[in-house]
Each structure stands twice: as structure tokens, then as C-alpha cells.
Amino acid sequence: MTAAALPPGATLGILGGGQLGRMIAIAAANLGYRCHIFGPEADPPAGLVAAATTIAAYEDEAALAAFADAVDAITYEFENVPAATVEFLAARKPVRPGAKALAVAQDRIAEKTFANDQGAETAPFRAVDDRAGLDAAVKALGLPAVLKTRRFGYDGKGQAIIRTVDDIEAAFAAMKGQPAILEGFVPFTAEISVVASRGVAGDVAVFDPVENRHSHHILDVTIAPAPGLSPALALRAQTIAHDLLIALDYVGVLAIEFFVTGDGRLLVNEMAPRVHNSGHWTIEGAETSQFEQAARAALGLPLGCPIRRGRSVMLNLIGDDARAWGRLLLAEGAHLHLYGKAEARAGRKMGHVTRVLTDDTPAEAAIASLRRAIAGA
Amino acid sequence: MTAAALPPGATLGILGGGQLGRMIAIAAANLGYRCHIFGPEADPPAGLVAAATTIAAYEDEAALAAFADAVDAITYEFENVPAATVEFLAARKPVRPGAKALAVAQDRIAEKTFANDQGAETAPFRAVDDRAGLDAAVKALGLPAVLKTRRFGYDGKGQAIIRTVDDIEAAFAAMKGQPAILEGFVPFTAEISVVASRGVAGDVAVFDPVENRHSHHILDVTIAPAPGLSPALALRAQTIAHDLLIALDYVGVLAIEFFVTGDGRLLVNEMAPRVHNSGHWTIEGAETSQFEQAARAALGLPLGCPIRRGRSVMLNLIGDDARAWGRLLLAEGAHLHLYGKAEARAGRKMGHVTRVLTDDTPAEAAIASLRRAIAGA
Numbered sequence: 001m002t003a004a005a006l007p008p009g010a011t012l013g014i015l016g017g018g019q020l021g022r023m024i025a026i027a028a029a030n031l032g033y034r035c036h037i038f039g040p041e042a043d044p045p046a047g048l049v050a051a052a053t054t055i056a057a058y059e060d061e062a063a064l065a066a067f068a069d070a071v072d073a074i075t076y077e078f079e080n081v082p083a084a085t086v087e088f089l090a091a092r093k094p095v096r097p098g099a100k101a102l103a104v105a106q107d108r109i110a111e112k113t114f115a116n117d118q119g120a121e122t123a124p125f126r127a128v129d130d131r132a133g134l135d136a137a138v139k140a141l142g143l144p145a146v147l148k149t150r151r152f153g154y155d156g157k158g159q160a161i162i163r164t165v166d167d168i169e170a171a172f173a174a175m176k177g178q179p180a181i182l183e184g185f186v187p188f189t190a191e192i193s194v195v196a197s198r199g200v201a202g203d204v205a206v207f208d209p210v211e212n213r214h215s216h217h218i219l220d221v222t223i224a225p226a227p228g229l230s231p232a233l234a235l236r237a238q239t240i241a242h243d244l245l246i247a248l249d250y251v252g253v254l255a256i257e258f259f260v261t262g263d264g265r266l267l268v269n270e271m272a273p274r275v276h277n278s279g280h281w282t283i284e285g286a287e288t289s290q291f292e293q294a295a296r297a298a299l300g301l302p303l304g305c306p307i308r309r310g311r312s313v314m315l316n317l318i319g320d321d322a323r324a325w326g327r328l329l330l331a332e333g334a335h336l337h338l339y340g341k342a343e344a345r346a347g348r349k350m351g352h353v354t355r356v357l358t359d360d361t362p363a364e365a366a367i368a369s370l371r372r373a374i375a376g377a
Numbered sequence: 378m379t380a381a382a383l384p385p386g387a388t389l390g391i392l393g394g395g396q397l398g399r400m401i402a403i404a405a406a407n408l409g410y411r412c413h414i415f416g417p418e419a420d421p422p423a424g425l426v427a428a429a430t431t432i433a434a435y436e437d438e439a440a441l442a443a444f445a446d447a448v449d450a451i452t453y454e455f456e457n458v459p460a461a462t463v464e465f466l467a468a469r470k471p472v473r474p475g476a477k478a479l480a481v482a483q484d485r486i487a488e489k490t491f492a493n494d495q496g497a498e499t500a501p502f503r504a505v506d507d508r509a510g511l512d513a514a515v516k517a518l519g520l521p522a523v524l525k526t527r528r529f530g531y532d533g534k535g536q537a538i539i540r541t542v543d544d545i546e547a548a549f550a551a552m553k554g555q556p557a558i559l560e561g562f563v564p565f566t567a568e569i570s571v572v573a574s575r576g577v578a579g580d581v582a583v584f585d586p587v588e589n590r591h592s593h594h595i596l597d598v599t600i601a602p603a604p605g606l607s608p609a610l611a612l613r614a615q616t617i618a619h620d621l622l623i624a625l626d627y628v629g630v631l632a633i634e635f636f637v638t639g640d641g642r643l644l645v646n647e648m649a650p651r652v653h654n655s656g657h658w659t660i661e662g663a664e665t666s667q668f669e670q671a672a673r674a675a676l677g678l679p680l681g682c683p684i685r686r687g688r689s690v691m692l693n694l695i696g697d698d699a700r701a702w703g704r705l706l707l708a709e710g711a712h713l714h715l716y717g718k719a720e721a722r723a724g725r726k727m728g729h730v731t732r733v734l735t736d737d738t739p740a741e742a743a744i745a746s747l748r749r750a751i752a753g754a
Binding site: 005007008009022025026029030031032033034047048049050051287296301302304305309322325326329330333336337338339340342351358 | 382384385386399402403406407408409410411424425426427428664673678679681682686699702703706707710713714715716717719728735
């Protein structure tokens, strides 16, 4: 153990009380640690499995100070925590991952520039600060292209596709005056991601690359490992993840989404300085889950072994999908996870289901079988 | 789903806030249910992962009534819940397992008589209500024999071995006037257990028999499946468990400990109407853990699949063993579980560690390796 290792019984503070914080809290509890959730929303799902919960705004310095006093280390479940909040807390207790990673991940320009600086390709991009800048960017990158807010985007929010010049005006209006980025449209054959972790001692553990399929801009299915990905590209994706962890002096879990192009290139699309929906399969599908890795890293502990137990498929349960719980409890090999959210709004992530395949069942057959269970067909 | 199935979001009440209730609470949370812990002890480990906790005596009817109002179904983590408490609660909300199973498991005479009535062998035994009864029982069963309190014994507490007539007086005194049972001493070659579950719809799921090794009357090691147990005896043990579940009209998890004799007989030693230390390996080692089965049964849900993912070894961490957490986090294949108990008293179960073997590593080698990690040698 390094001197930074917090002993069991210590308290992990988690900013954000959604499903990601909830699953980190469960993982930390299994290791004998207490968790304290901090977030602005009432009735956070993570609070249902934590030793303590503070419901307060991220700008409430009195609440933040009390929270920092009550915990031994701090992590977060989403990258849009205000930088000032992290700065305030980091002066009091270790915050992992640190401010540098958060700053890079909060800004799409910084993120892509950083990836490029480390030798990783991205789609071509231009910063867009005003209408003239957008016109210049369209001229430089060509169409189609995607206009995104530089900050605070997730699950397709704050994005507009520009297919022809006729779309420019509406896309610009959709940014509502926020700083934006225009990204060249990249024809890709698959979207993959790598979830990687680094501990305080510098130990690195990288899960195998997975394939992600989206529906309405929300993750629908993850297949682990990514089928059809060549060993060379898989290794390349993991190497990029490794190098980014080192370059950021990162402590925690980092998720990196890539586009795989038809000509065999990997383009970094997004980085998330946290556990990631595309890593949920690791709960059953890997020796150590991404949530346990996040808890271990934040607590100053060595990382666990990331090897797979087989192949896995993970399906998100969005909105009314969660009504299928009864069928999913009976579905072959299905591990049901529901997040304790009271209201099943459309587009809301209510849970997920994972099946680990240790025989030669095709991933597509397993996915189809789970889809039938969800649909009741 | 049967009509009895409670939907996600419902609340499971758990009597007892120790590690067993804690692990049931985590399993229920993973499925989207809330948990409410009830027990007399301050700072229950299970309360650290539950949505609500009530600290009150089992005789506090006002607290019990409020608890019953707040939950949708109730289970318990130990069999010494007062019968009156269960009766009071059962009039208000489903308590699973029910009063009948509890009554049988709370009394060693009732337990053994019930097992015999179902065609399962036990060690020979006699009820002992006074000193004259003890002398008669010794005469009938011969020596050596074991004198135990009829009720409230666990982990070797309330037991005295009588090797010669000179031990009789001290053994009788050790019972402190409580009703007792004298059990004939049975030479056995192994102790095994079966953890079995039954759902409200009558579905039964039985884990494979495991071998248990004790140290100072406390479980030390579990090996799953029990090595060297013949397929015929394994099936016989599972069949006995199945038949007892049916005979008790049982809903929940039932653990049955057996002695395996040199001449190939199985003797029922004890039954526990709850999740059991010898089933902890199922968290990583089986498709569905005993804790998830307990939650599913209590919530009226169908049981999950009990098949093994490989072979498993589980070592308890008793007292100061838990100080090895740093080494255990790094030990090959080790899954560390600590229970969040503040004080590591001698003989106290502080946690456990499980390793699942999917290659041909001998169980004994895996045990030795974990022991070295615990000892720091």
C-alpha cells in the first residue's frame, strides 16, 4: 500500500447521486468503505445505498466545506461539476480524478486538442465563437458537419447536424450563443470505447475495447469485446487510453470513445473522466468492475484485475423499457440492474441488463433474446 | 410474475443489520428495490447501504408497527428473531421465510425431529431438561457426546463436549439451566452444506453442495463444489434440501449443514432459515448470489439461476485477519468483502475473500495463497 491508501472504514465522497454514483457507492461498500453523496437533486438514487447524503447546490460553500470535513477522499460521477467546486474541495481533501482531467474533458476543443497533442487522431474540428466563425469553419471542413456546444453536452444534447448550407442558421441558433465546435462528419464503421483506470501509485488497468450502438443519441447496446475489431486496432485503442492516462497524471476511471473508420483509423470522439455507461458490463463481465476501479483509485488503493470473464452484452433500459423487469428477471443469463429512479420519463436511463457469454452463443443472438424480453414479444 | 411480485421501487424490510442483512440490501438495491433495516444495535453495518434504518428493540411494538407500515415485505438475517416479533409483523406484511420455518430452526430438537420426519438422518439425540435427563441421555447415546442449548446457539456458542463422565457436571453447568440437547458424537470425514432457495411461486433453486472447514467453531473456509463428494451424495444432499423446502412450504433461502460419515451417510447437523456464511462464495461464484435469491424470494420475485461460474474458495476474515486488506486487494483473483464493522474484536467476522477458479488451479493451492496474503508471509 502507498501512504495514500485509505483504510476500510474511511468515507468516499461522491459528487452526483445518479446511477453512476450509486454503483460506485455499492462497489466501495463491498470493500468496507462508507460513502457520502453530494448533489443538488432531491432523492438521489445513490443516496439509497450510501451512509450519508447531502442535498445542496454545487455553489453552496458551507455545505461543501462540511462535506469535505466528513469525507476522506472525493470523486464524481459526471464531468460537469463546476471547476470552482472541485477547486474548493481539492484544497481540503483529495479529489480524484483531478482538476486537470476535468478541465480537459469539460471542453470539446481542449479535449480534442489534448488528444491530438498526444498523437491520437480526432475528426477535424474548428472552434466556433460567432456566426462568421461558423461560416469559416463550414468552409474549412466542408459539409456535412456537426455543430456542438463546447461544454455541457451529453447523450446528443447540444448538437445539431449541418447537412447543407440551409441548415446553418438553425444549427447556429440551437447553440443559443454558447461557444461551439464544428466537427467534420466522419463516416465510421463502428463506435468503440475503452474504459481505463489508473491508481495513485501509477498502476494502470485497461478493459478491453467494446462496441457501442446508440439509439436516438443514447447508448443502446454495448458488446464486449468489440466484435470484428482487429487485434492491432484493439491494442492501439488501449495504448491511446494508456497514454492519455499518463499524460493527464490521471487517478481514476477514464472512458474514451472512438470512431473506427472504414480505412482502419481510430478517431477519438469524446473522453469522460468517470465511469461510463459503456463499462456497465464489467460488473458481471470482468474480474473487477469499473465501479470498483473508480472506488479503489479515489481511495488510493491499487487497482483490480480488469480481465473479462467471457464475452458480454449490455442493453440499456430507457424509459418504459424498465417495465420489462418481470421478464428480465427470468431471461436467460440476464443480470438486471435498476437504478431506483421513481419516474420513468422518456429517454431516461432507468437501468441496464447484462448477459455474460461463456459459450459460443453469438452476441447478436443474446442481444435479440434480451430485446424480446424487453419488448414482451 | 405472480400477483405477489413487488415492483422495483418497493421496500424490503430486513430484521438484523449485520453483514448478512448488508449483503441482502446490496443485492436488493441492484434490482432497484429500497431496503429498510430494523435491529437493536447502534450503527448497523447494513444501515450504511440501506435507504432507511430503525434502531429499536425487537419487542418495541410501536417501532415494529411503523416499520411494517414503511415496508412492503420483510425478511431477516438471523434465526433468533423472537417468534412474537415475527408474529406481530406477519399480521401486517409478508414475512419470508415464515413463522413455521423459524420455529423449526430455532429449536434443535424440533429441527432434528423435523429432518428425521422427512426421511433425513441426523446424529442420535435426546432432549435434556434436567440433570437426571442428562445422565439418562449419556447412558442412551454413550460418550463422547455434545451437549448444546436447544435454542440461540451459533458458532459453537452454548456447546460443551462431554468426553468422559467427569465432564458431565461442567457441561451441565455451562447450559445455565436452559433446555438442552445431547447429541451423539459422530465421526465424520467432512462437513458440507447446501444453500437452497424457494420462491413464492414454488420455484426451487439449489446451489451445489460445498465443503466447510471450521476453526475454533467458526467457519474458516468454504470450497465450492465440495471436493471429493460423490455425485450420488451431492445429489442426495440437494434432494434433502429440496424436500425440506417443500415440507416447510418455505419461501426464502435455507441453509442445511451436513456431516458426511466415513460410511457414506449424510447427517443433517443444522438448518438456518436465512442466507449463510457458507454461501458467500455465490456473490462471484454463481450466476445469482444467495443474497439476490433471498431478496427475490422475499419480494415475491422468481429466483435466479444458481449455476456456478467455476470452482470457488471462500475464506472468512476473523478479527485481525481484516488487517490484511491491503495485501488482499492485490492477491491473485481475490474478491475482498469487508462488512464496515468499526471494531475488529477477536472472533468477530469482519469480512471474507472469495476466489473463483476457472482453470485447473487446485482449491488447496488457492486457499494457501490467500492464507499467505492474510498472514503477510
